[in-house]
Amino acid sequence: SLTERSxxxxxxxxxxxVLSGKGGVGKSxxxxxxxxxxxxxxxxxxxxxxxxxxxxxxxxxxxxxRAVHQCDSGWVPVFVGQDRGIALMSIGFLLEQxxxxxxxxxxxxxxxxxQFVTDVAWGDLDFLxxxxxxxxxxxxxxxxxxxxxxxxxGAILVTTPQ
Amino acid sequence: ADAPxxxxxxxxxxxxxxxxxxxxxxVLSGKGGVGKSxxxxxxxHGLAADxxxxxxxxxxxxxxxxxxxxxxxxxEQVHQSGSGWSPVYVExxxxxxxxxxxLSSxxxxxxxxxxxxxxxxxQFxxxxxWGEIDYLxxxxxxxxxxxxxxxxxxxxxTHIDGAVIVTTPQEISLQDVRKEINFCHKVKLPIIxxxxxxxxxxxxxxxxxxxxxxxxxxxxxxxxxxxxxxxLGKVPxxxxxxxxxDRGQSFLSEAPESPATLSYRNIIQRIQExxxxxxxREEKSI
Numbered sequence: 001s002l003t004e005r006s007x008x009x010x011x012x013x014x015x016x017x018v019l020s021g022k023g024g025v026g027k028s029x030x031x032x033x034x035x036x037x038x039x040x041x042x043x044x045x046x047x048x049x050x051x052x053x054x055x056x057x058x059x060x061x062x063x064x065x066r067a068v069h070q071c072d073s074g075w076v077p078v079f080v081g082q083d084r085g086i087a088l089m090s091i092g093f094l095l096e097q098x099x100x101x102x103x104x105x106x107x108x109x110x111x112x113x114x115q116f117v118t119d120v121a122w123g124d125l126d127f128l129x130x131x132x133x134x135x136x137x138x139x140x141x142x143x144x145x146x147x148x149x150x151x152x153x154g155a156i157l158v159t160t161p162q
Numbered sequence: 163a164d165a166p167x168x169x170x171x172x173x174x175x176x177x178x179x180x181x182x183x184x185x186x187x188x189v190l191s192g193k194g195g196v197g198k199s200x201x202x203x204x205x206x207h208g209l210a211a212d213x214x215x216x217x218x219x220x221x222x223x224x225x226x227x228x229x230x231x232x233x234x235x236x237x238e239q240v241h242q243s244g245s246g247w248s249p250v251y252v253e254x255x256x257x258x259x260x261x262x263x264x265l266s267s268x269x270x271x272x273x274x275x276x277x278x279x280x281x282x283x284x285q286f287x288x289x290x291x292w293g294e295i296d297y298l299x300x301x302x303x304x305x306x307x308x309x310x311x312x313x314x315x316x317x318x319x320t321h322i323d324g325a326v327i328v329t330t331p332q333e334i335s336l337q338d339v340r341k342e343i344n345f346c347h348k349v350k351l352p353i354i355x356x357x358x359x360x361x362x363x364x365x366x367x368x369x370x371x372x373x374x375x376x377x378x379x380x381x382x383x384x385x386x387x388x389x390x391x392x393x394l395g396k397v398p399x400x401x402x403x404x405x406x407x408d409r410g411q412s413f414l415s416e417a418p419e420s421p422a423t424l425s426y427r428n429i430i431q432r433i434q435e436x437x438x439x440x441x442x443r444e445e446k447s448i
Contacts, residue, residue, distance in 0.1 A: 021271075023194010023304045028334075053305035054192050054338040101306045101341040103191075103348060106276025109307065120240050134194040134304055135225035136273045160195075162404045 006118035008074055011126045012046070014153040017143070023134035027162045028056035031131040034156075039085050045128040046077065048116060049090030050143050051133040052102050052109050058092040068093045074119035089120045106138035113139060117146035166315035176287055176319035178347065182294040183218075185437040186317060188325040190346070192338030194304035194384055197359035197397075199228035200407055201426075202301035205326075206233075206410040208430035210256040215289065215296040218249060220286055221260035223303040224272050224279045230262035234410025235307045238263055246291035259290050259335055276308035283312050297437070304338070306345040314349045323351035323437045326394065329385075330360045331377035336385050343389055354436050355392030358382035363399040364421065374399055395424050395429040 009015075018031045028051070035045045058064040061080040068089070069076045070103040077087035091102060091112065104112075122128065130147075133139055144152075168176065189202045199221070221229035230236050230250075237248045240263045249257030261272060261282060274282075282367040292298070300317075303309055314322070323344050329339040339356070346353050358381060363372050363407040377384075400422040406413035414423050 023226070024196055024330075024335075025194075053307055053341070054194070056334050056337070059334060059337060083361050098337065099340040099344055101345040101348065103306045103311065103345055105311060110275075136271045137225055137279065138275050138308075141273065141275060162408055 006074070008118060008121055009147075009150045010129045011123055013151060014126060015128045015130065015147055015151055016153050017130045017132060017147075017155040018135060018158060019132050019140070019155050020135065020158040022159065025158050027158045028060060028131050028132075030059060030156070031129050032060045032157050035086050035127075035129050036081065038127050039081055039083075044061075044124060045085070046122050046125045046128040047089070048120070048128060048130045049088070049092065050113050050116060050139050051131060052091050052104065052112065052139065054133060055090045055092035057088060057090050057131055061086070063088065064092060064098060066093060071121055073121040075121065077120055077122065083159040087122060087125065088114060093115075109138050110142040113142040114146050117143065127132060166311055167318055168315055172284075172316075173319045176284075176316055179288050179290075180298075180317070180320040183292065183298045184296045184441070186298045186300065186320065186322045187433060187437070188300045188302060188313065188317075188322060188351070189328060190302050190310070190325050191304055191328045191335075192306065192340070192342035192344050192345075193335040194364065196328050196335055197357075198304070198328045199223070199232060199301050200403060200413075201326070201328050201357060201359070201397075202299055203229065203232040203407070203412075203428055204426045205433065206252075206256055206258075206297075206299050207414050208427060209297050209299075209434070210253055211414075213255055215255060216294055217256045218292050218295045218298045219256070219258045220290075220298060221258070221262065221301045222283050222286065222309050223276060223389055224261050224303060224309065225284060226261035226303060227260045228407075229258060229260045229301055231410055232269075232407045233258055235263070238270060238409065240264060244289065246289045247285075247289055249292060254298060254302065259286055279308050280312040283309060284316055286315050306341060310345065311329075313348070314351055323440055324349060324354035324414065326433060327353050327356045327391075329356060329358055329382050330371070330375050331358055331381040332375045333379040335375075336379060336382070339382075340385065340389065353391050354433055355394035356382050356386050357394050358396040360399045361396035394432050395425050397425040397429070398414055 077089045210217040402417045
């Protein structure tokens with residue numbers, strides 16, 4: 001029902017998923033560069049990093065040491081970039097130590113992804129870019145399900161030549 | 163957290179099926195695309211070069227099974243017999259199992275949540291008639307999740323000699339690999355050592371060496387020093403490796419003179435020595 005759906009994504013005009021079956025082809029790198037390029041064009045941009053086991057985006061944007069806070073509407077994303085114009089949420093921010101492994105089975109990952117999707121106070125964004133881990137499993141199913149009622153523009157698929 | 167354990171009946175079933183496995187090596191990485199499957203395939207071929215050794219390669223990357231193509235076994239199907247599923251044999255002494263063999267088409271996506279993946283992994287261990295094996299090599303997907311917890315849990319019925327952790331030199335990879343090392347500690351899985359892939363490139367024309375993935379934070383060498391784990395070796399980038407994988411050929415056989423082949427062989431020898439030493443220590447204590 002509408003009352004159950006959070007309002008946090010209503011101000012997001014376009015949601016882009018960056019996917020690949022394969023690991024290590026440059027999904028996170030492309031997400032980061034795409035976000036920076038869109039910001040450079042003057043758009044309001046957010047990145048949602050749902051790679052729970054291997055969150056790379058915080059380090060790529062040099063914010064691996066930052067912490068997240070809560071506000072009334074949910075979690076406040078970390079603002080990055082030269083003009084602090086990119087909003088980022090990643091599980092990387094929730095780890096006590098950066099080398100801590102997130103050793104979770106599917107159900108626990110699904111619960112966190114659902115929270116990430118609905119409980120981050122994104123505000124008004126032109127683009128929300130979602131970085132995913134390799135595969136076609138829990139994270140992917142849960143992310144697509146949680147985003148189903150919002151403005152999902154589509155997926156960009158990343159590969160290498162071999 | 164402790165090592166996950168199976169309920170007694172399940173453990174007994176797995177123990178019975180796996181009792182003829184002498185050595186088990188898991189190939190892990192926190193990071194994707196660093197060469198786990200490539201290394202697993204090379205390790206399998208390297209060990210099976212000794213015709214007296216029986217080698218099994220189990221691919222538990224359910225969403226992205228690379229092993230069938232790398233071993234030249236695409237299109238093969240799994241056959242059932244009275245004693246269970248038959249592995250697909252590359253050589254007489256090298257058998258392979260992967261979800262890839264269960265798909266009707268190689269492009270079929272396996273869109274499964276954790277519990278279903280765990281079920282198939284258990285089947286691979288319980289229902290495949292591996293026979294007597296000297297080495298069981300398990301290729302894993304990237305991460306520290308269902309597949310990894312399950313394989314450690316199910317293999318607790320037998321024993322795991324240890325894990326080989328694969329990385330590339332850059333910090334973005336090491337960051338994830340440190341997590342994998344912590345995962346091994348958490349589940350009490352011994353670490354045989356770390357392999358650094360894509361470690362430098364020597365141009366075949368001008369012979370100049372380049373760092374395609376510069377080790378900005380000291381690479382695997384520094385990480386291993388800091389975390390007190392063994393660095394088994396560094397393998398340089400060789401375009402022949404990717405080609406051999408795409409063509410389903412053994413890189414070690416196709417490019418015997420490559421510096422990468424020399425590295426692989428040294429690493430494989432060190433893994434063998436580790437496993438054999440562990441075995442003789444145990445036999446002495448009995």
